[in-house]
Amino acid sequence: AKPREDAVMDRGHGKVHASPSVRAFARNVEVDLAQVNGTGRKGRILREDVMKALKSSTPAAASGGAVSGGAGIPPIPAVDFSKFGPVENVEMSRIKKISGPALHRSWLNIPHVTHNEDADITELDKYRKELDTAAKAEGYRVTLLSFIVKASVSALKKHWEFNSSIHPDGDKLIKKDFYNIGFAADTPNGLMVPVIKDADRKGIVEISKALGDLSAAARDGKLKSADMQGATFTISSLGGIGGTSFTPLVNAPEVAILGLTRSAMKPVWDGEAFQPRNMLPMSLSYDHRAVDGALAARFAAHLKYLLGDARRLML
Structure with a gap:
């Protein structure tokens, strides 16, 4: 039978x-x-x-x-x-010891794909430096990561699949209507991932202060477990070290992670001549069960569009 x-x-x-x-x-x-x-x-x-x-x-x-x-x-x-x-x-x-088994499990269970894209941040970085000069006087810093977090939230809203998790039964996605952005922080004790809660409700100043406070807590070993829980999307930046691209590992149950490496001046053709532009390499890894290649390309293109002009982040 x-x-x-x-x-x-x-x-x-x-x-x-x-x-x-x-x-x-x-x-x-x-x-x-x-x-x-x-x-x-x-x-x-x-x-x-x-x-x-x-x-x-x-x-x-x-x-x-x-x-x-x-x-x-x-x-x-x-x-x-x-x-x-x-x-x-x-x-x-x-x-x-704690993160190793989790990363191993993610690598075994998730069919990883990485999409690479360069974003022109020439004008954005000029604007960031102006804000950072004023912020220093108030005791905080405005880094490029603040704008990446802001842009990521916009991209997650436009392409909700990146802000989802695969349901335990394997045949549906859990759509999340909240936006908690994790960011990898290099500390003396190893890599930690604090989480900016409700990032969609924060502006550049609030995000910058949250990044500074959480990074300091991570370095000082004062992060609480609640500070590292609930992320819906993660950003891993190696910009302060170098590199041109890498393959960040998706941290399940999330379905995507954005990797950043060091920006560099490159000649870019504007239709008439080559112009020096500050280009930021982005590496977007995703779970191919939840996201396909075309959607990943659209997500990265939206990030590129937003980072090309800081005013677009305010819309």
């Missing part, structure tokens, strides 16, 4: 019950449903059960043992490096 749609034959051990979306998810992450304990009604296997099984099958990421690629993927072989020269085991920071 043909098995019901919500049942999966268990290689000689009867049936395991799970919805088609959960079965598909389990196949994608290579988890054997026969080895999963269902916590749903009548032992039905839920997506959360598969996630728990996936996490338990990759103990290396959480415990620092042999690094495994995931369920069904052979672990990286252990190597005795002392055979080749002096070595030292250095303890990972607490932040890396």
Whole structure:
């Protein structure tokens, strides 16, 4: 007899019950449903059960043992490096121990794609410097990131899919009508991601002050857990260090992250001659299950449009 749609034959051990979306998810992450304990009604296997099984099958990421690629993927072989020269085991920071398994899980579960785009910020940066000069006298700074946050909110409103999360059943998106922007902060203890809550209700001055306050708290180790929760979209900026592009990892349950590298003066053809323009490289990584390439290109194009003229951010 043909098995019901919500049942999966268990290689000689009867049936395991799970919805088609959960079965598909389990196949994608290579988890054997026969080895999963269902916590749903009548032992039905839920997506959360598969996630728990996936996490338990990759103990290396959480415990620092042999690094495994995931369920069904052979672990990286252990190597005795002392055979080749002096070595030292250095303890990972607490932040890396916590973030490592989450990043590993995101990489295993999310089909990442990165869209690269350059934005002309020549005029915007001139305006920013004027604002920053006045802001210094009041005890805060206006950085380019303030404008990126503002522009990102506009792009998220225009293309709501980037502000969503994939529903646990895997066949719908959770549309969020709030805009909390996370930003990666480099601290002595490692990378932290504070969150600017209700960024859509803040202007450039308020965003700038929030960035300064949260960054200082992160550096001083005074961030509260609530300060790092609830992000709907994240920005990771390496502009202060360098680079021309990179692939930032989406931090699930978010579906996108914007990476920024150092802006540089480049010759840009204006139709008649090459002009020196300050160009900002942007790298937009997204979950291809929630966002397709065309939508990503439109999102990046909207950011580029807004950053091309600061007045557009006020509309």
